[in-house]
Amino acid sequence: MQEALTIGQLAARSGVAQSALRYYERLGLIRADRTGGNQRRYHRGELRRVAFIRIAQQVGISLDEIRAALDSLPASRTPTAEDWARLSTAWRERLEEKISLLVRLRDDLDGCIGCGCLSLRRCALYNPADELAGEGPGARLTLPR
Amino acid sequence: MQEALTIGQLAARSGVAQSALRYYERLGLIRADRTGGNQRRYHRGELRRVAFIRIAQQVGISLDEIRAALDSLPASRTPTAEDWARLSTAWRERLEEKISLLVRLRDDLDGCIGCGCLSLRRCALYNPADELAGEGPGARLTLPR
DNA sequence: CCTTGAGTTGAACCTCGCTTTAACTTGCAG
DNA sequence: CTGCAAGTTAAAGCGAGGTTCAACTCAAGG
16 A cells, blocks of 8 residues: 555546646645655545545635635644634534525425415515515625625 | 615615626526616516525525526416426425535534544545545545536 | 716626646656 | 656636726706
């Protein structure tokens, strides 16, 4: 079992293009050692980072946020239990939020089958922003951006 | 209660910039009538469309897919129950997928608190791609792209 | 009328997340 | 050694999803 992976190997194993891997490195999401001839050699641990990156991306988290999260990780040293807890907790909240947004969307969509509400009628999802018609300026749809 | 909204009012009420609303119109996501002087006047129903668009976007659905979904809606005519069912069903699947991905990520992250696995240890989330080390080419992480 | 704020357009520009290209260099097998 | 696949870089390009800008027009009040 060899220690280091070439970029081609990491690309094949992770399913991520080499160009994307180089891009991630520029952004500081992953790192690589260099051979005498300046070629990248990846520790196997990078495979996990890449997997993490792709999964986080899948759920709509930006590379910048992912980098921030990865940065707060053991930079190869002892991973303080507190550091872990902080990272995990912060992410858990973001995930909970996204999950409930999705669940709401799904359920509301379900509730709409056959009722026609998406076009013009009362529907849980659409009302919050609207039933505050009247005249006042307020009534803003405040989605967590 | 006035019928039509100006673009400024729709922007204020929906929390979406005017430029974005014009952009959505170009893409065919929303529509507006015009005054004699060529200004846009929106039906209140557009507010719901906009809310729908932003929520769907939030969960990572592209404007193109959103447009496709909205297109299959009652274009102000009778919304066949079948049309509704088809749209709802298709979206439900996409949402279920996304939800389970998020739940997995959240739970795996939870399981990691304090164990240090994100850096280099065994972790449910990272293993699928890695424990297939050996030498063979296979072992691709196949995320639904 | 005149002014002022709100609206109009097309075109240019921006950020993100990559991919492609050109012009080389390395690593390794024969 | 030669040859060739695999690697390197910087820079340009791309598609999505907008924003900004310049140069106007419209609507409403005084």
